[in-house]
Amino acid sequence: MASAPNLPEELIMEILSWLSVKSLMRFRCVSKTWNSLIFHPYVVKSHLGRSSRNTRVVLKLKDLNDEACTLLSFCSIPRLIQNPASSFDDSRQHPVKFFIGSCNGLLCLHDSLSIDECEEHWVHFWNPATRILSEPSPCLRLHSHVYRTKSCCMKFGFGYDDRSDTYKVVAIISDTRIRQMKVMVYGMGDTCWKNILTCPSFFTFQQVGYYLSATVNWLGVSLEGDKCGTSANKEILEILSYDLRTDTCRYLPVPDCIFELPFSEPHLGVLNGCLCVSFDHKRTNFVAFLLKEVRDETSWIRLLNVRYESLQIDGSLHVVVVILCMYGDVLLLANYEDLEFILFNLKDNKVERTPSFSNPDYRILSFDYVPSLILPG
Amino acid sequence: MGERGEEWEAVMLRKAEEEESKAVKKVKLVTSDGVTMEVEISTVKEMETIQAFMNATDTDNSIIFPLPKVSSHILSRIMELMSGEYDQELVKRLSHEELKEICMVANYLNMKTLLHLTASAIANLIQNKSVEFVRHFFNIINDFTPEEEVQLRKTHEWAFEGVDED
Incomplete structure (x- = not known):
């Protein structure tokens, strides 16, 4: 030797x-x-390129907009499809602070504290594979006159800007009274948050933005009622896409969807490297669209348009269906009304039901995850 | 009939031309132990280091390329792997030493497919092994002080669970 x-x-x-x-x-x-x-x-770079991309980080939340309690587990897509309930085995779950996003093996977690005159927000970066957790980021400070009003809300997103080789946290602070929102960005390793831009207010359904190809995306509706000539309670569903490379915002309207309040909440997700929007259509159909290329608003294709009867769901009730992941032609759906998982085959429209999830209080979200060596900070 | 005859002639002519060009384009590789191996030009295509040299000299005649770092044993192993289209089963039959040497030659001759194949095969070999196994495998001297090593092991205690026996 x-x-x-x-x-x-x-x-x-x-x-x-x-x-x-x-x-x-x-x-x-x-x-x-x-x-x-x-x-x-x-x-680190070539390892990331070779790491298997079939894992999801699955979040169990008490409430979609609740920061208090999030349980997080990691699960391969084939395993999720085979036995969705197994990802909620309590021994394999990590309780975490509020989850902001997952990107290249790093998770971003949010924390906040209210003190007399202001509210402080900061984040941690966590690599669950190496089990390395970063120091807290510098604080983003909001003064009481802003955050104490009900009209103010904060949304977060996390992603990677490949041009500047920086991991970025995006905070959207919107004030519905003045119909404006401020976009603040923190680059991992920086000494402070930067006020990037101010733009018209946008109402997002979910707290967390979805990362894809150097963009962070939220699904919602513009709060400019007359923008598209729609009536007061009808809005155009749009994706607010924040480009981490250029620090600019774009609005991408979802085709064929006029969102009518107060029907069930539409959802955003990432499936096979595409943004996916799913929503209820007139309480008869469940519809999903994919945006093939996140920077091209003409690249929408319809993934699914299926009647609730075909999914064996009672559409007359308040239906909430969420797409959790996709494997080949099979979609894994969670139906919160009947607390069950549904496997739906896109090729032959076959429906398969799987054992229900135990705790009715929880909502489930799933994000792409890839084990990596990236250092959190 | 006449037409078919012409066609046949054309086919034969093309075949003869191909054979002629094949006959010309041979490369002689001279190994570290002085063995000359004559290989076809197509074989050399994957050896980017040699290919670059050939493009630079731009010759149609057969050329001689010395490989002072490659033994005839290792070169014949590489030829086997190439003609077997890099079958994983062939890789499994290699000894640890052969695998390491082939990996080095693949790097030296810039053979991308072979480099990926052998590097990932070595990774598979050590994937679940102990630190001591890896040191022995790569002939590495531990330059940590005992205190430093204990500290580092403590930091990643979980990574030492479920490791294969050496």
Whole structure:
């Protein structure tokens, strides 16, 4: 063995990039050289490229907009499809602070504190694979005259800007009274939050933005009633897409959907690398659209338009159906009315029901996740 | 009939031309132990280091390329892998030493497919192994002080659970 020449560092790095994060954390002990090579930018980058992309981080929330209690678990898509209830096995769940987003193996978690005159918000970055948690970010301070009014609300998003090689947290602070919202951005490693822009207010359904290709996206409605000539309680459903590369906002209208209050809440998600919008249509159909290319508003395609009867759901009730993930032609849906999971095959419209989830208080969301070596900060 | 005859002639002519061009384009590789292996030009296509040299010299005649870092044993193993279209089963039959050497040659000759195949095969070999196994496998001297190593092991205690026996 000793006679053979040793492998050069470039080959060691090549080999390291094929290993699991767990093995790599163990192999930090091999030698000082290995310890530094494991976090070498080349290894981190090619490891990310080779990491399996079939994992989801699944969130269980008491309420979609509740910051108090979130349970989080990691599950491969084939396993989720096979046995959705297993991802809610209590022993495998992590209780976390409010979840803001998942990107390249990093999760962003939010925390806040109210003190006399102001409210302070900060985030942590967490890499669950390496189990490394960052220090808290600098605070974003809101003064009491802003946050104490009911008209103010904050939404967050988290993503990666490939142009500047920066992980960014986006906070939208909207004030419905003055119909304006302020966009604040914090770049991981920066010393402060930056006020990027102020634009017309936008009402988003979910708290958390969805990351895709250097954009963070929220689903909602513009609060300019007469913008599209619709009546007061009819709004155009739109995606607010924040471009992390250019620090600009775009509004992408969802085709064929006039949102009529107070029907059930539409949902946004990411499926197979596309944004996916799903919503109820006139209490008869469940509809979903995919945006194939997030920067091209002409790239919408219809994924699904199915009558509730075909899903064996009673449409006369208050129906809430959410798409959790997609595997081949099969969609995993959660039906909150009957507390059950539904497997729907897009090819032959076959419906399969699976054991219901136990706790009726919880809502479920799912995000892309990829185990990585990225250092949180 | 006449038409078919012409067609047949054309086919034969093309075949002869192909064979002629094949016959010309051979590459002689000379290994570290002095063995000369004659290989077809198509084989060399994947060896980007040699290919770059050939493009630079721009010759139609057969060329001789010395490989002072490659033994005839390893080169013949590489030829086997290439003709077997990089079958995983062939890789499994290699010894640890062969695998490491082939990986180094793949890097030296810039053979991307072979490099990926061997690097990932080595990764698979060590994936679930102990730190000691890896040090022995790569002939690495531990340069941590005992205190430093204990500290590092403590930081990632969870990563030492469920490791294979050496």
